[in-house]
Amino acid sequence: MESALGLSGYQATMMIIVFVLLGIGIGALFLALFLPQRWKPKYWMEVAFVALLIGVVWYGDMRSTQVVNAYQGQMADAGVLDEPAIDGAEGFDRELKVIAFQWGFAFLTEDNKISRNAAVVKPGETILFRIFSNDVIHGFNIPAAGITAEFDPGKERDVWIRAPLEPGKYLIQCLNYCGVGHAQMKAWLVVEGPEDEAVDGEGSGA
Amino acid sequence: MAHLHDAERMGETPHWVPEDIIGNMTLKTLLFSHDYRHIAIKGILTSILMLGLGGLMALLFRTELAAPDIQFFGARPYMQLMTLHGMFMVFGFVIPFVISLNYYMMPKVLGTGRLLWAGAAQWSYWLLILAAVFLVIARPDFTWTFYPPMSLRVGGDLVFLGYLAVALVAVSEFLAGAVLMRNGWEAARRIGLGKLPLMGWGAISEGILLMGSTPILAVVGVTMLTDWMELTALFDPARGGSVVTFMYMFWFYGHPAVYLPLMPAIAVLYTLLPRFLGRPIWSHWSAVIAFSILTLLGFVVFPHHFQPAENVVGPLERATQILTLAIFIPSTLHVFNWISTLWSDRIPDSARRAIPFKFIVASIFFLMLGGVTAYVNAQIATDSDFVHNTYFVPAHFHAMFVGFMANMAMAGAYYLYPYFTGRMFSQRLANTHFWLWQIGIFSKVTLMYYLGFVYFPRWVVDYLPLQQWAVPQMLLTGAAYMIGLGFIFFVINFMWSATRGRTADADPWALSDDAVTSGATAHPAE
Numbered sequence: 083m084e085s086a087l088g089l090s091g092y093q094a095t096m097m098i099i100v101f102v103l104l105g106i107g108i109g110a111l112f113l114a115l116f117l118p119q120r121w122k123p124k125y126w127m128e129v130a131f132v133a134l135l136i137g138v139v140w141y142g143d144m145r146s147t148q149v150v151n152a153y154q155g156q157m158a159d160a161g162v163l164d165e166p167a168i169d170g171a172e173g174f175d176r177e178l179k180v181i182a183f184q185w186g187f188a189f190l191t192e193d194n195k196i197s198r199n200a201a202v203v204k205p206g207e208t209i210l211f212r213i214f215s216n217d218v219i220h221g222f223n224i225p226a227a228g229i230t231a232e233f234d235p236g237k238e239r240d241v242w243i244r245a246p247l248e249p250g251k252y253l254i255q256c257l258n259y260c261g262v263g264h265a266q267m268k269a270w271l272v273v274e275g276p277e278d279e280a281v282d283g284e285g286s287g288a
Numbered sequence: 289m290a291h292l293h294d295a296e297r298m299g300e301t302p303h304w305v306p307e308d309i310i311g312n313m314t315l316k317t318l319l320f321s322h323d324y325r326h327i328a329i330k331g332i333l334t335s336i337l338m339l340g341l342g343g344l345m346a347l348l349f350r351t352e353l354a355a356p357d358i359q360f361f362g363a364r365p366y367m368q369l370m371t372l373h374g375m376f377m378v379f380g381f382v383i384p385f386v387i388s389l390n391y392y393m394m395p396k397v398l399g400t401g402r403l404l405w406a407g408a409a410q411w412s413y414w415l416l417i418l419a420a421v422f423l424v425i426a427r428p429d430f431t432w433t434f435y436p437p438m439s440l441r442v443g444g445d446l447v448f449l450g451y452l453a454v455a456l457v458a459v460s461e462f463l464a465g466a467v468l469m470r471n472g473w474e475a476a477r478r479i480g481l482g483k484l485p486l487m488g489w490g491a492i493s494e495g496i497l498l499m500g501s502t503p504i505l506a507v508v509g510v511t512m513l514t515d516w517m518e519l520t521a522l523f524d525p526a527r528g529g530s531v532v533t534f535m536y537m538f539w540f541y542g543h544p545a546v547y548l549p550l551m552p553a554i555a556v557l558y559t560l561l562p563r564f565l566g567r568p569i570w571s572h573w574s575a576v577i578a579f580s581i582l583t584l585l586g587f588v589v590f591p592h593h594f595q596p597a598e599n600v601v602g603p604l605e606r607a608t609q610i611l612t613l614a615i616f617i618p619s620t621l622h623v624f625n626w627i628s629t630l631w632s633d634r635i636p637d638s639a640r641r642a643i644p645f646k647f648i649v650a651s652i653f654f655l656m657l658g659g660v661t662a663y664v665n666a667q668i669a670t671d672s673d674f675v676h677n678t679y680f681v682p683a684h685f686h687a688m689f690v691g692f693m694a695n696m697a698m699a700g701a702y703y704l705y706p707y708f709t710g711r712m713f714s715q716r717l718a719n720t721h722f723w724l725w726q727i728g729i730f731s732k733v734t735l736m737y738y739l740g741f742v743y744f745p746r747w748v749v750d751y752l753p754l755q756q757w758a759v760p761q762m763l764l765t766g767a768a769y770m771i772g773l774g775f776i777f778f779v780i781n782f783m784w785s786a787t788r789g790r791t792a793d794a795d796p797w798a799l800s801d802d803a804v805t806s807g808a809t810a811h812p813a814e
Contacts, residue, residue, distance in 0.1 A: 093673065096664050103663070107623060107656040114631035115649065122632035128574060128624050135620055138663070139613040146609060146667035153669075218438040219531060221596075221677055225743035228673040232597045234531045235437065239597075253752070257677040257745050259431050261442045262363040265748035 092145050093228075099138060153242075162210060162240050174242060175207035182213060182220040182233070185263030187254060199269040201254065203245045213239045221257030224271055232258050249275030303396040306792035308710035322410060324395050324403035329708055331388030331413060332701060336782075338380030338420070339694075340775065345373040347772050349749075354765035356753040366749035367429035374432040378545070379457050380420055382693045384413075386552035387464050389700035390491060394468075397487045397559055398475035405470045412463035419456035426450040431747060433542065436523040436534050440516050448516060454509030458502040458541070461548065465498020468552075486575050490555025493583040497544045497551065500587060505541035508534070535594050543590035547582065549689065553696035554579070554622060557648055560703055561629055564639040564648070566799045570628035578621035585615050592665070596672045605668060612666035619659045626652050636801030643718040644797075647699035650726050654691025657733060658684055680740025687733045690771075695725070698778070705782070706796035711789035717781035724774030731767035735760045 157163050160173030178201055179190040189201040203209050213222050215235045222239075223230040226246050233239035246252060256267035309325055317326050349369045352361050361369070391409060395402050403409060426449035430439035434450070443450060472491030476484045514520040521527035523534040558575060562568050569575060591608045639645045661684050664670040674680060698721075705713050742756045751757055 093670060096667065096670060100660050100663050104656060104660045107627075107660065108653065110627050111630075111649070111652060111656070114627050115635065117631075120631065120633050123570070123624075123628045125571060125574075128571070128621070128628075131624060132617055132620065135616055139610070139616060142613055142663060142667050143606075143610050146669040147606060149669040150672070218441070219435050223678075223743065223745070225674075230596050230672050230674075230676045230678075232594060232676065234597065235525050253743075255743075255745055259367075259433075259435070259438070259677075259747040261438050262367055262429060265363060265745075265750045268752075 092149050095145070096142065099142070103138070156208075157210070157240055157242060160210070162212075162242075173208075174210040176203055177210045177212065180211050180213040180222070182215045182222065182256070182267075184217050184261050185256070185267040187222075187267070187269040189269070200272050201269065202272045202274060205245060205247045205249060205273050205275075207245050208242060209245055210240060210242045213241065218260050219258050220260050220267070222254070223257040224252065224254050226252040226271065230257055245271070246273050249273045303393070304707040305794065306706045306710045306796060307708075309708040310786065311709070320410070322403075322406035324391055324406060325708060327403065327406060327409050327413065328388045328392035331384050331391065332704075334413070334417070335381045335385035335388065335697070336701075336779070338376050339385075340779070342373050342376035342381055343772055343775055345369045345376070347768055349373070350765045350768040352749060353751075354762050356751050356758055356761075358750050361749060363749045364429050367431070367747065368427045370747065371428050371431050372423060375423055375453075376420070377689070378432065378549075379416065379461075382549040382689055382697060383461070384416060384464075385697040386549050386556065386693060386700070387468070387494075389556050389697065389704070390468060390487065390494075390552045392704055393487060393556070393559060393700075394471045394475075394491060397485050398471060398491075399479065400471055400474055403467070403471065404474055405467045408463045408470075409467045412460045412467065415456050415460040415463070419453040419460065422449040422453040422456065426453065433538065434512065436512065436515065436529070436531055437526060439512070440524055443516070448513055451509050451513040451516065454512070455506045456509075458506035458509060461498050462502040462506075465495045465502065468492075469495025469499060486558035486569065486572065486579075487555045489576050489579045490551050490558070493579045494548065494551040494555075496583055497547055497586055501541040501544035504537050505545075508537050508541070535597070536591075539590035539593045540587075542593060544586045546685070546688070547586045549693040551579070551582070553651070553693045556696055556700045557626065557651065560644060560648060560699060561626060563703075563797060564636070564642055564645045565629065565633070566636060567629070567633055570625050570632055574621050574625050578618040578625070581618035581621075582615070585611060585618065589615065592671070595668055596676045609666055609668050613663065615662060615666075616659075619655070619662075623652060623656060623659075634801065636799050638798065638800035641715075642797060643713070643715065643722060644699040644703040646719075646722050647695045647702065650722070651692045651695040651699065654687050654695060654729065654733070657730075658687025658691055661687075661737065674741055674743055677746050678740040679736045679744045679746060682746060683733050683736030683740055686729075686736060691729050691733060695729075698725075701782075703797070705785075706792035709786045709789070710792055711785055711787075712792050712796060713781050713785040713789055717777050717784075721774045721777040721781065724770050724777065728767045728770030728774060732764060732771065735764045735767065739764070 154163065156173065177192055180201075181188040181190070186199055188196055188198050190196050201209070211222070213231065213233055215233055217235055219232065219234055221230065221232050222241065224243055227243035229241055229243055231239055231241045250273055252271040252273065254269040254271055256264060260267065310329060313321075313326060313329070317323070318330055321327070349361070349366055352359055352366060391403055394400065426444075426446040428434070428439070428443055428447055428450035430443055430447070430450070434454070439447070468491040472484075472488045472495060475488045476492065511520060511522050515523050515529065518527075521529045523529045523531060525531055558569055589608060589612045591604060592612045595605065595608065661680070665675050665680070665684055702713065702718060739757065739760050744751065744757050751761070
């Protein structure tokens with residue numbers, strides 16, 4: 083599954099760095115506690131370790147920025163980030179308007195078909211979600227696509243994903259507490275298989 | 289004596305003579321005495337009560353979460369429990385607990401002899417109690433961040449008491465900050481910054497954080513109240529207000545709030561570690577630099593709390609990312625210092641047996657477990673994937689709040705116990721408490737990290753019956769019960785030992801390793 087941000091490689095690298103740093107720290111703590119040999123570290127060692135960490139910080143910032151810039155670049159090229167935003171932006175296979183409300187999502191297709199709590203797409207296509215909340219702050223998370231966004235009421239927020247290649251139903255959920263019905267604020271990204279294509283032509287809801 | 293630092297103050301002689309201070313307290317001294325020990329004991333006991341109440345709430349909602357679907361609670365009572373749990377644990381337990389430990393230790397460690405501005409500490413305590421009462425009456429369900437316009441619309445008729453409680457917490461914490469600053473500064477003025485013990489540096493850092501951040505929380509609380517009364521419309525977008533304004537104002541307090549229990553807990557650690565090891569901290573000035581950088585960064589990294597929002601973009605987003613990542617550096621300076629202190633000479637047998645020392649070591653472990661994941665929390669790309677508002681965030685802050693700060697609170701409480709009861713606690717019960725907590729906290733934190741990694745959302749009473757969610761949630765509930773059981777052992781031990789425990793020696797924490805006591809050479813702080 084290719085995620086929108088392309089995080090799999092970068093994400094794995096960052097988690098490895100986390101585990102290595104944790105291993106160094108915990109290893110040093112256990113050695114300090116249980117190793118019979120006593121040893122007073124030199125002060126330059128701390129300076130060297132901080133220098134190493136500055137390198138780690140620089141690397142994390144650089145990689146994260148590269149990933150985010152590449153992600154946003156796709157939208158910038160399509161004019162999505164322009165002010166005012168272009169309606170019907172080119173560059174994406176599908177564009178869906180999303181209305182988030184207490185407590186659900188409604189999806190509006192380019193030909194003004196609306197479906198509540200289900201976005202119907204095709205495998206592998208790129209989808210631009212133009213999200214709008216008309217009541218409170220909500221979140222928009224598609225775990226299968228590795229994307230999370232938070233958006234304020236009255237202001238449009240745009241995110242894009244590449245749909246999973248495997249047909250099926252993928253969870254869409256609110257990730258920002260938005261009132262007592264927050265736990266129920268879910269929808270589905272429905273990736274159609276070839277057998278569903280006929281239905282697609284007639285529009286579908288859930 | 290070239291340097292008056294913690295080791296020379298703490299390592300050679302005990303601070304207090306063990307005596308039954310609690311047993312000799314009357315209701316009047318408990319409520320109104322300005323003696324630093326009475327104020328601190330009152331704060332510690334109240335914090336333990338808050339921990340019990342907040343923990344009970346956690347066990348209730350964790351029982352609900354043990355399996356998918358709704359078993360016991362509807363969404364509203366669940367969120368009320370969740371909100372009160374968060375507020376009781378942060379504002380009622382961990383912050384006042386570690387500040388109370390500082391109140392107890394500062395007069396001796398800093399040499400002031402008494403708690404300066406004790407009256408302000410007294411007001412701070414009572415305002416916090418009033419805030420807790422308001423919260424219990426209001427039973428808000430808007431989480432501790434009470435984002436508008438949601439909280440303005442769903443809070444219920446008594447929500448105004450919740451906003452008043454927020455303002456009272458702000459005033460209470462401001463006063464506590466003023467007390468810490470006054471005592472830290474007085475010590476610095478008297479003996480000079482160069483000789484100021486690290487507890488003094490901690491007190492000044494904490495004072496700056498509290499006094500700098502809480503006024504804006506008070507403004508937020510009052511403005512939420514006037515917005516709710518429809519006298520103003522600063523935060524309600526439906527009436528022309530802005531949630532962005534709220535975000536910036538709230539999190540200007542909200543991020544330093546995370547450090548409010550951190551700084552005093554670090555100060556206690558720097559004070560107790562030399563006491564148990566009988567040698568100074570490896571590098572005094574490294575600790576001072578770390579305190580200073582952490583204080584500065586504490587005020588500027590707050591936008592990372594709402595990073596995946598459209599309004600945090602461009603240079604501000606990048607700067608926030610870099611500065612948040614940079615928190616790694618002062619945190620590492622602290623950890624490096626503690627491990628180097630441990631490693632630089634023999635660890636006395638008396639330390640290895642001492643319960644407070646065990647809690648200190650566990651705290652260092654959890655600070656690493658919680659702190660290291662800040663590396664992915666800080667990065668916009670990972671934050672916009674599996675971090676923001678999944679269980680990855682509570683995993684991070686539970687490692688810090690429970691694993692580091694609550695463990696340090698316990699280290700301080702066990703350390704002071706013989707000094708304010710005149711008796712020693714049961715070592716066996718304390719060991720049971722220690723291991724139940726460490727296994728429970730470690731299980732809880734790692735399971736939460738995993739759940740975050742598989743996108744389990746925060747603040748939900750019900751969830752889909754997915755195997756990758758349901759099994760860890762069941763185990764997580766078991767871990768929470770383990771922590772709760774440890775707390776019961778702690779309370780029984782504290783109550784039972786206060787009257788039946790062995791009478792404490794003149795120095796309850798005397799070094800008992802001859803190789804150290806006779807052969808130690810105090811390395812001067814760098």
